Amino acid sequence: MARNAHKHAASATHWIALATCMALLGAALFVDFRWAYSSSSFSSSPPSATSAFLSLASNWALEKSGIIVFPDLGSRNESGDQLQEVRAQEDRGPGSDAKEKRDQGPDAKEKRDRGPDRFLSATYADLPAPDMKWEEMPPAPVPRLDGAAIQIDNLLYVFSGYRTLDHVHSHVDVFNFTSNTWGGRFDTPKDMANSHLGMATDGRYVYIVSGQYGPQCRGPVAHTFILDTKTKKWDKMPPLPAPRYAPATQLWRGRLHVMGGGKENRHTPALEHWSIAVKDGKVLEKEWRTEVPIPRGGPHRACVVVDDKLYVIGGQEGDFMAKPGSPIFKCSRRHEVVYGDVYMLDAGMKWKVLPPMPKPDSHIEFSWVVVNNSIIITGGTTEKHPINKRMILVGEVFRFDLDTLKWTVIGKLPYRIKTTIAGFWDGWLYFTSGQRDRGPDNPQPKMVVGDMWRTKLRL
Structure with a gap:
């Protein structure tokens, strides 16, 4: 009897202890679940089924409303600023594929699976545009980036530019729109800038202003030149009051x-x-004259004269700089702001603000032609990706109707590309050269090309 009572007491004690442990374990699991749920936006562990469903539903709703979903590249610490700077250096410059190789590496899947997502406005995407039927033409003799160009009648004169960040061209290639052939190469002066030139023509003489001399991110020079396209002879003009990098340049009045x-x-x-007075390849003044400042500064803009009005379109504030202390002036990324502003200078030397471009656009200095009282612009670059700050290329063809002062998107290029060189002849819109995208699904710049394309333009 006593033995049975003791046995029952021990059994009861055992069950009480077991129940207490289970209760404590349940409480711990509950607290852990609540903590994980409340801090899921800061965790790198896989989301719960509930949060995954909510994320999927949110993504679907945002995509239906025209919002693009990008992975949150900032949700994980990549060993601090040092690794970020190393990767930024790997990705800089024409032809760099370091980013692409990393995207195919062993940690690529983990990056793709990492959450949560970040939602960005669709302004970073390609704009809706009709298709254009493009025909591939003979490529330029050399690939080039940030080159310059002038069209005179059926000839397109294409000047210098980068081949890579470490190699620049110092010659002119000529394309004949009548025969659709390249030929007639000739050299530029030894002390003339190699890229980011300002340039204009009166139909025979080409006026070349400032620009960057040498590779990488060297600074601009103040040198100016005149080219006689009939004789291929060069003359010098008075230097600019100060060196300028990719200035807007045009002949007007x-x-x-x-x-x-x-x-x-x-x-x-x-x-x-x-400004300085010029006529028939001669400079009529000894010094440059100060004019009314442009409302917004910066390089990489289109500058066009139509019907006695001067237009300045697009551009950016800021650009790559030389890395401090680098003996080769190695390029170092800096903050840039791309804009789509449009300004017009009238006869009273007053600037007027006109409707902006459909999206911010830069690197379009020689990407334009004038057709039927409209300015046509091909490609360029738009605002940087707001998370990884990488450049996003433009693949649209824009039209600015000077009768209505309205912008439209009239087509798509074969791929996104910046610093295109455009021409127009016999109803055909041409473009050549520049730096193209990494593919249909990746708008970041990759290869420097010399490709040439054309399409029949009907406005």
């Missing part, structure tokens, strides 16, 4: 106008506006 661009460090936007 008997004067060569140079506006904006980047200052000596390539990054600081310039507002200055200078």
